[in-house]
Amino acid sequence: MSHILLTENLTMTYRIGKVDVHALRGVDLAVEPGEFVSIMGPSGCGKSTLLHILGGLLSPSSGRVVIDGEDLTRMSDASRTDVRRRKIGFVFQRFNLFPTLTAEGNLRLAEHIHGRGRPTIDNQTRRDVLKLLRLENKMAHRPLEMSGGEQQRVAIARAVINRPAIILADEPTGNLDSENSDLVLNMLKELNRELNQTIVMITHNPEAAAVGRRMIEMRDGAIIRDSRQPDLR
Ligand SMILES: Nc1ncnc2c1ncn2[C@@H]1O[C@H](COP(=O)(O)OP(=O)(O)OP(=O)(O)O)[C@@H](O)[C@H]1O
Numbered sequence: 027m028s029h030i031l032l033t034e035n036l037t038m039t040y041r042i043g044k045v046d047v048h049a050l051r052g053v054d055l056a057v058e059p060g061e062f063v064s065i066m067g068p069s070g071c072g073k074s075t076l077l078h079i080l081g082g083l084l085s086p087s088s089g090r091v092v093i094d095g096e097d098l099t100r101m102s103d104a105s106r107t108d109v110r111r112r113k114i115g116f117v118f119q120r121f122n123l124f125p126t127l128t129a130e131g132n133l134r135l136a137e138h139i140h141g142r143g144r145p146t147i148d149n150q151t152r153r154d155v156l157k158l159l160r161l162e163n164k165m166a167h168r169p170l171e172m173s174g175g176e177q178q179r180v181a182i183a184r185a186v187i188n189r190p191a192i193i194l195a196d197e198p199t200g201n202l203d204s205e206n207s208d209l210v211l212n213m214l215k216e217l218n219r220e221l222n223q224t225i226v227m228i229t230h231n232p233e234a235a236a237v238g239r240r241m242i243e244m245r246d247g248a249i250i251r252d253s254r255q256p257d258l259r
């Protein structure tokens with residue numbers, strides 16, 4: 027079992043009143059540890075729906091999702107929440123930091139939730155992550171006292187600090203200018219390379235997508251292309 031993420035014939039139908047919206051129409055996806063996968067496709071093709079299902083935020087209408095050996099589709103809501111906390115790190119377009127907490131506080135809170143109150147992160151891991159994301163000097167800042175790029179880096183630090191099996195990112199650079207986008211993308215790339223962190227990232231930007239070494243294109247609820255680029259490291 028070498029896959030860290032596996033889906034089988036995933037479908038998702040939203041029902042709005044009497045109308046069915048077929049957001050996913052049979053998605054098969056296998057991701058190996060250490061992969062950096064970009065997902066692209068037009069608005070409404072099902073990217074966020076897929077990401078939310080992969081992370082256990084949403085249950086599919088049918089099909090299977092297995093994360094690091096655990097079948098999300100065959101467990102209680104409580105167990106799924108538990109797997110999500112232990113194995114998934116989310117990064118969204120909106121940074122979703124707690125505004126009243128400093129960067130440090132936001133990270134400690136994530137660690138606390140992950141460890142269910144017990145400390146689980148050693149100081150070295152912490153230092154490595156903060157150094158990689160160039161955040162060492164920002165720990166006392168609250169979100170409003172940081173730039174958008176810095177806030178997103180804190181959000182990424184929060185996602186990666188617990189060393190999740192997978193980072194799921196939904197347009198992580200969507201709210202950033204090009205300079206900060208580049209910074210954030212480079213840091214995701216470094217996290218992937220230095221820590222072998224598995225990342226699945228949705229993006230609208232082809233340049234951002236090129237940071238990943240595997241590109242998946244979706245249309246109308248299905249994967250229509252899946253290509254790997256050679257690693258030119
Ligand atoms: N909660 C919901 N209830 C009903 N329909 C939904 C819901 N969420 C998404 N949809 C519909 O499902 C389809 C896929 O939406 P999704 O958000 O996954 O697309 P997306 O590829 O992420 O688009 P975007 O690039 O605009 O973010 C769309 O037709 C959307 O209108």
Ligand SMILES: [Mg+2]
Nearest residue numbers: 073074075196
């Ligand atoms: Mg979306």
